[in-house]
Amino acid sequence: MPVIFSSFSRLYHSLFLFVFVASSQIVNAQKIQYEISFDNAAHHEAQINVSFTNLTNKPLEVVMSRSSPGRYALHEFAKHVYALEARNSKDQKLQVSRPSPYQWNISGHDGTVRLTYTLFGNRADGTYTGINALFAVLNMPATFMWAHGLEKRPIEVRFRLPEGQQWKVATQLKSEKTPNTFSAPHLQYFLDSPTIVGNYTLREWLITEGGKEKTIQLALLHNGTEAEADQYASLVKKVVSEQKAVYGELPEYDFGKYTFLAAYSPYVSGDGMEHRNSTVCTSTHPLATNALDNLGTISHEFFHAWNVERIRPKSLEPFDFERANMSGELWFAEGFTTYYGNLILSRTGEVTLEQYTRELAANLDYMLRAPGRKLFSAVEMSQQAPFVDAAVSIEPNNRSNTYLSYYNFGDMIALALDLSLRKEFKNLTLDDYMRLVWKKFGKSETPYTMADLRTTLGELTGNQTFANTFYSSFIEGKETAPYKSLLAQAGMLLENANPGQASLGYVALRFSNEGAQIQSPVLRGSPLYLAGMESGDIILSIDGAKPTQENYKALLQQKKPGDTLSIVFSQMGKEKQTSVKLGTDEAMNIVLYEEAGMQVTEQIKSFRKSWLGSKSE
Ligand SMILES: [Zn+2]
The missing domain is CATH 2.30.42.10 (PDZ domain)
Structure with missing residues (x-):
């Protein structure tokens, strides 16, 4: 018996080995390999090589993306590509034709196409590519070409770093054994994986959940001190804890790790962009003077790891890198994230009640007075993102009369919903709603629809009529929630800023x-x-x-x-x-009861604590 078992085991083992070797050879043969080098970084150029193998005999259609995840306007990234050449496996030059401004067709190849091109990039932010003598902030759609029909193939990318510069690579891509080499299971993941290359400072910590360790990293490109980096990492930690408390858990990061890619430097453009297991946060303001502002972006983007990355609107799936992506749910994906981005800062204790109230007052005043709200609902405002989200055009528009940002609109809808739940339903808050949406859709990554969000609110409250009325009035409709009475619960007085003026x-x-x-x-x-x-x-x-x-x-x-x-x-x-x-004068303001000489009751105090106080303690 032991002998038989042993030979069976050996047979099984060798069979397994054969299958494994064979399949990994196929994967290797099909893997698309990228290499990027920065020899001319001072002039904002990168040199990129791509190798496509195992191709059918059709012409290879290579494209530059026109859109970038989380950014909704079209961007013609192809305009920064030049000196393109294609060669076959024998290093013979291939014919390249241009069927469109963002596509290159390569015909007559022998199953292999080796592509080289130069890329210019001088905007370091969450959408474009910025290459300079100090660092590179690479957003993949703005950097790497890809081929039609090969979207499912695994990808490997190697970063050839300049000698003697102490540059390192920070990314959500999977790290491979070869130095500075990373991989992605497919194109969608690759294009969602921005990468910072430079001499950054790293802070990281572990969070254990259900016996599993999750790593949170802060890769920080800045001119500040180590002490500032430590202090900032402690603030980021607080944000992570408070957000985890909202959902009850962190998401399952694909490779057990979430990375904040932060670049605070005069040579970036201010931005924040969410991704599955990372975010790019850029600011021209240093930590020494603007740590809290920068933390606000961190807070917003980290919340996206749940809301929009995993609690994902069906309208954005799959993300189309060649067209504008329209979603009627950005009031939720961006607006509710904006609400929590600020609320979480209050819960960390880094923002005072007075500061939080000032911010709330400014946002509510802006929303209440926006004339565009008479024309479009929050859903319809969301659908305009391709025209406004980093969309640049030369002709004048009438946006100040027709538009209200879904960030602001959704932020104030979240405020209304949070305060309505607290008012109408004992012990229910927006945190409970977010947690239920997470459990039903986010955790299993089942894309949601508007109808799903509405039904889930009915399920949470046990009152579908409340849910239907809220959605049809304030989200799909153009009515205004009763902010005055809602805010009164928190001892906040909504009033005319300049009465009688x-x-x-x-x-x-x-x-x-x-x-x-x-x-x-x-x-x-x-x-x-x-x-x-x-x-x-x-x-x-x-x-x-x-x-x-x-x-x-x-x-x-x-x-x-x-x-x-x-x-x-x-x-x-x-x-x-x-x-x-x-x-x-229609300007509105929110005044705290204590500022207005009104009584702050015990009930108000406990309401504020439940709403604005820490949940992670
Ligand atoms: Zn956002």
Whole structure:
């Protein structure tokens, strides 16, 4: 018996070995191999080689992406590619044709195509590629070409680092045995894996969950001190703990690790971008002066590891790298993340009640006064992301009258939902909702729809009518939640910032010898708008007096809402006269009860603690 067992075991073992060797050979043969070097980094160039093997005899279609995960406008990354050459396995040059501005077709190959090209990149942020003498921040869609039909193949990328510079590689890609070599199981993961190359400072810590260790890394490119890095890492730790407390657990990171890729330097552009197991956070502000601002981005992006990366709207699956991706759920994916990004800072104790309230007041005021809210619901605002999210166009737009960012809109919907749950349902909060959405959709990575979110709210509250009304009024509809009564629970008084003050509407003026020129868009429905005045017009006189920096405020303060002003103005070179009926200054503010001399009851104190206090202690 032992003998038989032994020979069977050997047979089994060799069979297993054969199967393993055979399949790994296939994988190796099919693996797409990239190599990137930075010999001309001072001039913002990288040299990239790609090897495609085991190709069918069709022409190989190679493309540069036009979109980048988490960024919704189209970007023609192909414009930064030049000196492209394609060769076969015998190093013979191949013919390349251009069917579109972002595609290269390579015909006549022998099953192998070796592609080389030069890439220019001088914007280090969460979308583009920035290469310079100090470091490189690489977003993969902006950096690496890929081929149609080979999206499922595994990928290996090798970073050839400049000699004597102490550069290292930080990324969510899987580290391989060969130095500076990393892999991705397929194209979607590869393109979602930004990489920082440079002499960064590393801090890392372990979190044990259910017997499993998860590593959190902070790779920090900055000019600051080691002590600043330590202090900042301790702040990031607090954010991680508080967010974990919201969901009850960290996500399963693909390779057991989550990496904050932070670059705080004068040579980056401020940004934050979420990915499955990492985030790129860039800021021109150093930790010495702006640690808390930078932490705000960290907090927002880390929350995305649950909300949008794993709690994923169906509308974004799979992400299309060649087209604009439209989602009606960004009020949730971005807006609720914005809400928690700020709330978590309060829960860490790094932001005071007063600071949190000021921020809330500014965000709520902006949302309440946005004229665009009359035109589009939060869902419809989300669908406009491809036109606004880092979208650049030269023609003027009417966005100040038609648009409200789904970040702000969704942030304030989250506030309304959190406070409504706390008001209407004993012991329920938005944390409970997020946790249930996580359990139902995020943990299993089942993409959700709007209907799923609505049903889940009904399930949580045991009241589908509440859920339906909330969704149809404030998310799909254009109604405003009762913020005044909701905020009162927390001892926060929502009131007019300048009660009884007459106003021409929110407008920025530039005063000169001629008069006051309107510098900002004139908002629809405002007194100036109704009087036919437009951005660029110059107010020559108000009730006979030339407006100046000194007298303008006084001119309005003497008046009451409803009073009429006689205005002479110049519009496109023509002098005109109009009468403007003054409106009420609509700016809103939130004042704490203690600031307003009102009583802060024990109930208010415990409400604030439950809402804004630590959950991880
Ligand atoms: Zn975001």
